[in-house]
């Protein structure tokens with residue numbers, strides 16, 4: 001799988017609408033808060049023009065993209081960490097995701113209620129961030145209590161305790177955990193499963209007019225994101241949800257008419273891979289299958305082989321590697337090999353984004 005992504009935000013921010021746009025699914029959408037009660041989980045293929053090009057070049061029986069998982073939960077409100085609304089009890093469903101997409105309402109619509117009266121992106125973003133930090137503070141305090149007991153009993157836990165104290169002090173001020181610890185404590189941080197310990201991006205849910213020129217609400221959200229140093233993508237969720245059920249070529253045409261070069265899903269995928277440090281490599285099985293795989297940047301050839309088949313790692317001999325464009329220029333695996341365009345790489349070779357890899361192994 002590529003990665004999993006949890007959607008958070010105020011009620012009526014458009015999370016379920018975005019979920020439907022991304023998954024072409026059918027989460028229930030309505031103009032009253034707390035429409036979503038049980039979480040929705042959707043798995044979608046990762047759109048990748050390189051995989052499409054390889055498939056056109058090879059003409060295989062099967063094309064297998066990697067996948068993404070989206071989790072849509074109930075909206076969060078002020079006081080959620082103290083049990084207000086429904087959001088808090090569902091935060092558990094997104095503790096395991098790789099990436100948090102924080103949906104911010106940047107569309108105007110008098111028919112759609114707002115829990116704070118009117119949309120005000122900067123305030124709304126802070127409100128949700130504070131609730132996430134407070135929910136994490138609860139988690140950290142529970143860990144502190146547990147670790148103090150362990151340390152008193154002479155068990156290990158001193159390091160974890162020091163980390164928790166540092167986190168608690170920052171979270172109390174509303175600072176997200178991801179901004180509180182350096183690379184040295186990432187492993188300890190992951191063990192705590194904190195919501196603000198995950199990478200986060202903002203999805204500004206905009207009206208159609210914002211696609212041609214950002215209106216005041218989108219501008220406010222952009223300014224706030226810039227101040228925080230957080231990435232933001234603008235997506236017209238309602239429009240894209242309506243288009244999601246159309247066949248791909250027609251959908252693309254409508255997107256272009258609306259002033260968009262690529263769909264919200266494309267944008268999220270690119271940013272998500274970038275934020276999470278992920279790369280894609282491709283395998284070909286003769287004319288049978290062209291397939292995309294996602295691995296963390298820095299993955300070695302043998303490990304990458306292990307993702308495809310455990311024998312590829314155990315019996316790894318060499319990886320024959322060629323960049324996807326070079327492969328297409330050569331026309332086929334056979335031609336690429338004849339031309340000497342496929343490099344032979346050892347087990348420590350670092351897989352590059354866009355590599356086409358043929359693993360040589362002994363069974």
Ligand SMILES: Nc1nc2c(ncn2[C@@H]2O[C@H](COP(=O)(O)OP(=O)(O)OP(=O)(O)O)[C@@H](O)[C@H]2O)c(=O)[nH]1
Pocket residue numbers: 009010011012013014015016017018028029030031032033034035036037073074075076107108109112205206207236237238239
């Ligand atoms: N005008 C307009 N309405 C939108 C847009 N996005 C969502 N809506 C409407 O806003 C309402 C709420 O959308 P949902 O997707 O259900 O919101 P949610 O964030 O999932 O809400 P909860 O599940 O209650 O937390 C629905 O009536 C949507 O049709 C948009 O971009 N423009």
Ligand SMILES: [Mg+2]
Pocket residue numbers: 015016017028035036072073074075
């Ligand atoms: Mg919803």
